[in-house]
Amino acid sequence: MKARRINLEAILFAIGLLVCWQLFAEFKLISPIFFPSPIKTLATLYERAADGSLWPPLAHTTLRMIYGWVFACVCGMVLGLLIGISRNARAYLEPSLEFLRPLPASAVIPVAILFFGLSDSMSIAVIAFGSVWPVLLASIHGLAQIEPRLLEVAASLRLTRAQTLWKIVIPAAMPDVLAGARVSLSIALILAIVTEMQASLPGLGQDILLAQRSFKSAQLYAGVVMLGLLGFAANASLVWAERRLLRWRPK
C-alpha cells in the first residue's frame, strides 16, 4: 500500500513538472523561440522517428561512442593489469599517468585534429583517450583488492601464471573493472557529442548544434531528449551486463 502511494507521488511530481513546462510555453512566459512546449518537443521527436531522419545520426553517435569505448576498455585493462601485477611498471608509469589523468580530455581535440584531421579517427582517438581513465583506475584498484589468500591458494595448487590470471585475478578484479567501464561509457558519449559539434561530424551532436543555429528549438529539445535516452540506455545495458556477469558473486 505504502509503495503504491509513493509511486503515485513520483508520477504526480513528474507530470506536474511537465504540465508546468507546458503552461509556461503555452502562455509564452518565455519566448517560444527558445522554449517549445513538451508536447511540441515530443511531437517533433515522433515525427523525426517516423520519417526516419532520426536514425542515421543516432546510429553515428552510438557507433562512435562504442568504438572509442571499446578501445579505451582494452587499453585500460591491459595497462591496468600491467600496473596492477608489476611493481616496476607501476613505478615507471604511474607518475606520468597521474599527470595525464586530470587533463580535460577535450583539450586533446586540437592535437587530435592536427594528427587525424576532422575525421572519425580523430573522434575515436579523443573518445578513447578520455574514457580510458575510469577503466584503468578501476582495474588497478580491483587488482590491488584481491584477497591475498586466494593467491596463496593458487600457489599451493600450483596453478601456472596464466591459470592464476584466468581463474583468480580476472574474476576478482571484474566487479571493479565493470563499474569503471560504466563510467567510461558515459564519458565516451559526452566526447562523441563534443567531437561531433567541434568537427561537424554527422551525429546527434552536430544535429542539435545545427538545430540551434537555425532556431529550430523543438528539434533541439528533441535531440537533447534523444541524447538523454541514449545515455540512459547505454548505462542500463551495462548495469544489466554487470548483473549477468557477476551472478556468481554472493550478494
Place this chain on the structure above:
Amino acid sequence: MPGWIKGWVLPVLLLIGWEAGSQAGWLPLDSTSRPSLVYQAALDGLKDGSILQATWQTLEAAMLGLAFATVAGVAIGIMLGLSARMESATRPTLDGLRPIPSVALIPLALMLFGFGLMLEATVVAFACFWPILLLTIAAVHGIEPRLLEVARTLELGALERLRKIILPATLGRLMIGLRLAVAISLVVAVTVEVVINPRGLGSTMMAAQQSLRSDVMYAQLIWLGLVGWLLNALTHRAVRAWPGGAGAPA
C-alpha cells in the same frame, strides 16, 4: 634507484626523443612542434599574459558554475536526504534527467545566453550538480540518527538544526563531493570552450591549432595539464586536512 626517479624516466625519455626526432627531421614540425619551441612559446605566453588571462577566464567559468551547483545541490540534497517521502517522489524524475550528457545542453545554453561566461557556467553547473546532489543525500542519510533525535528533543528550529547538526555532520562527505565536482568543473569548462565558447584556454588552444601554431597549442596543453594537476592536488589536500574527510572513502 629510488622510486621517484623511476617516475621521471618515461617523461624525460619522451622529451629527449621528441626533441631529437624533431631536430633530425623525423617528426613533422607542423604537427608535432618541438620541446624547445614549445618551451619558448610557453615563456612568451606567460610573459605577455595571454596564457594567464585565458586560464583566469576558464577558472572563472568553472568556479561560477561550481558555485551554482554547490548551492543547488547541497540545498536540494539536504531536503531530499531528510525527507524520504520527497526523495522517493522526485527520484524517478531526477533519474530521468541525470543521463542527459552535460554537453548536450551547450546549444540550449547558447540559445538562452549567447556566447560568454553564463553559457559556460550553466553547462558546468549542470554537470557538477549531480555528484554534489547524490553525495549530499548520501551524507544526510549517514548522519547518526541519534543526533537528529537530540535536535528534536532540544526543539531546535530548522535553521539551528541545519547549522548545528546537519552541516557539521555532513561536511566531511560534502567535501569529497566537492572535490569530485572541482575536477568535473574544469573539464566541462574547457570542453565548452573547445566546442564553441570564444574565451578561455580551450578556445585559445583551438585558435592556435587553426593558425598552425602547434608550439603555442602544446604549450597551452601542458599548462592546462599543470593547472588540472595542481587543482587536483590542492583539493585532495583540502579534503585530507578536513576533520572527518580523511576517514571517509575517497
